[in-house]
Amino acid sequence: MMVVGVGFFIAVALTVITMSSREALPASGVERLAITITSPFQFIASRIIGFTESVWQTYFSCVLAVEENQVLRRELSKARYTANWCKELELENARLKKFVNFQSSVPATYVAAQVIARDPSPWFKTIMIDKGENDGLIKGLPVLVSEGIVGQIIKVSGSFSRVLLITDRNSAVDALIQETRVRGIVKGNNEDTCSFVYTLRKDLVQPDQIIVCSGLDQVFPKGLKIGTVLDVKKNHSQLFQDITIKTAVDFDRLEEVMVYKNAD
Known part of the structure; x- marks a missing residue:
């Protein structure tokens, strides 16, 4: 039935066009009848064609948008990688500057x-x-x-x-408190902190005091910072104080x- 209807529509349309071109029909006769019959079909056909074009345009727009989105994602990924790389170089440069300043301040070979x-x-x-x-x-x-x-x-x-x-338990550094020159040994305890041992109970030790190398162990240069006093405990039954220090170096971020x- 659809094929027959389409065929009838095409035949009528061609007839109208032919007769109109030859001016064989008056405007008030068969031509008006043909226009009345074919107009709905032409309207439907134009709407279908317009809808089809819209669908195809939307489809191709979506395809282009997907491709463009993939390209932009790749470019964004490259940009993030470049930014991260530049940040790493900036941080490395800052660390190396500290090394250069430290080397220039001490007469030694590193x-x-x-x-x-x-x-x-x-x-x-x-x-x-x-x-x-x-x-x-x-x-x-x-x-x-x-x-x-x-x-x-x-x-x-x-x-x-x-x-x-x-911080290793087998490590020992001869040290002293920078301000008071109280002596002791910095011992590791396999944790993030160290212990400052062999400090007499009578010696004054307070939190936040700086502990440096004494140089007497013939390993570490005198005056280099080891850490700061974190906690002090005195037991009257013991000869030495129980002192915990926070190391100056963050070993988790050592590069x-x-x-x-x-x-x-």
């Missing part, structure tokens, strides 16, 4: 190194650096950053070295270090 590994064991506090015997490093050299001391080298290979952190080679 070797800069990067931290490439950390000991995952909870029983040891060590790190691995990317410098070794090929760079003139030997066992026992102190490792520092601009904020304070990190530890000392305990093993050396051609291109790598292992550093024992001052670059300096190895102290020569103080001459």
Whole structure:
């Protein structure tokens, strides 16, 4: 039925066009009748064509929008990567500036190194650096950053070295309180803090006092910062105080270090 209707519509339309072009019909006769019959079909056909064009335009617009969205996502991802990379360079530059200022303030030879590994064991506090015997490093050299001391080298290979952190329980640094010159030993306890031991109960020790290296252990240069007093406890039955210190170095964020080679 649809095919017949479409055929009838086309036939009538062609007839009207032909007769109109030859002026064979009067405007008030068959032509008006044909126009009356074909107008609804022409209206429907034009609406269908218009709707179809709108659908196709919408479809292609959606396809183009999806492609453009994918391109923009890739460009945004690249922009974020570039911004993050620039931020990392900025932070690294700030850290290196601290190293340069620190080196220029002390007459010594340093070797800069990067931290490439950390000991995952909870029983040891060590790190691995990317410098070794090929760079003139030997066992026992102190490792520092601009904020304070990190530890000392305990093993050396051609291109790598292992550093024992001052927070390790096997570490000990001869130290003193900067203001009062009260002596003691900084011992690691495998935690984020250290202990300041062998300080007599009669000595005055208060929170926030700065603890520095004494230089008497012949490992760490005198005057370098170790940390600050965090808590002080005195037990009348004990000879020494129980002192906890907060290290000057944030070991969780340690990325670059300096190895102290020569103080001459």
